[in-house]
Amino acid sequence: MGDLVIEAHGLHKKFKEHVALARLNLEVPAGSIYGFLGRNGAGKTTTIKLLMGFLKADGGDARVLGIPAGDRSAGIEVRRRIGLVTEEKDLYPYMTVAQIIRFTRSFFPRWRDDLERRYLTLFDLPPQRKIADLSKGMRSKLMLLLAISRGAELLILDEPTDGLDAVAVEDMLRELVTISSTEGTTIFFSSHQLEEVEQIADRVCIIDRGAAMVTGVLDDLKADYQRLRIVFAEGPGAPMQWGEGAARVRQDGRTVEILASRDIDNILNQIRSRPGASVERFPVTLKELFLELTRGA
Numbered sequence: 001m002g003d004l005v006i007e008a009h010g011l012h013k014k015f016k017e018h019v020a021l022a023r024l025n026l027e028v029p030a031g032s033i034y035g036f037l038g039r040n041g042a043g044k045t046t047t048i049k050l051l052m053g054f055l056k057a058d059g060g061d062a063r064v065l066g067i068p069a070g071d072r073s074a075g076i077e078v079r080r081r082i083g084l085v086t087e088e089k090d091l092y093p094y095m096t097v098a099q100i101i102r103f104t105r106s107f108f109p110r111w112r113d114d115l116e117r118r119y120l121t122l123f124d125l126p127p128q129r130k131i132a133d134l135s136k137g138m139r140s141k142l143m144l145l146l147a148i149s150r151g152a153e154l155l156i157l158d159e160p161t162d163g164l165d166a167v168a169v170e171d172m173l174r175e176l177v178t179i180s181s182t183e184g185t186t187i188f189f190s191s192h193q194l195e196e197v198e199q200i201a202d203r204v205c206i207i208d209r210g211a212a213m214v215t216g217v218l219d220d221l222k223a224d225y226q227r228l229r230i231v232f233a234e235g236p237g238a239p240m241q242w243g244e245g246a247a248r249v250r251q252d253g254r255t256v257e258i259l260a261s262r263d264i265d266n267i268l269n270q271i272r273s274r275p276g277a278s279v280e281r282f283p284v285t286l287k288e289l290f291l292e293l294t295r296g297a
Helices: 045-052 074-080 097-105 113-122 136-149 166-183 194-200 218-225 262-270 286-296
Strands: 003-017 018-029 033-037 059-064 082-085 152-156 186-190 203-208 211-217 226-231 245-253 256-258 277-281
Touching: 003 045, 003 186, 018 045, 018 059, 018 186, 018 203, 018 211, 033 166, 033 194, 045 059, 045 152, 045 186, 045 211, 074 082, 082 136, 082 203, 097 136, 113 136, 113 166, 136 152, 136 166, 166 186, 186 194, 194 286, 203 218, 203 286, 211 218, 211 286, 218 286, 226 262, 245 286, 256 262
Parallel strands: 033 186, 033 203, 082 152, 152 186
Antiparallel strands: 003 018, 003 059, 203 211, 226 256, 226 277, 245 256
């Protein structure tokens, strides 16, 4: 295995006439915290199921930990190296917390007793309570304990903070950063909570309709994109050719807002050519970038 823990090239998947993934490419470096973002139905869960081998792609290929996704001959070994938290938070409801921990531990030779004890205490999980009696937030904590304690090299997390209160969310985010930095664990997680992603992720991919709209190092993306707010003295007049650097343009009377991704100097020169035009430049948050790109799509 090289420096990439997840590689996907041209992943394509259809369900009847619905295209769930449209030639999706992914590259997740080892040791990164990678935010995988998109609206409901964008293809996030389908991607995770393909990576885990639960679904078979109609086209393209993917490798996880250097092994082709869905390789049955290596399936058990790969899954021992991956910790998965699903959006559904499915666990055996008739077991207690202690029973599901013992049951899961038996399948993983690299199980970490120290991490098990740490997260039982930190997440305040009651060992003798049945899973059926746990809240969704408590099930999220329990699934994360089971995923981390197995000594996983890769954590794949689908909405890991779903159902948690604000304090528990902060605890979980802090632990994800800790486990990545101290253990070198790669974290690939899907979430609708963009502020949480921005807080801990170093790389992101935003997908819509099964295709990657933007991907890269988060700090670089935030530096590359700017929001320009232009006010013309008497309206913009003749249509202006903003160029490819204007990812999104919206006009309301004399005011034009542009999400600019590159060639910003050229856009500014056009604005300055119009007498009386003023422009303000604003940095772009991950939430603004996400909303602009997915609304435009």
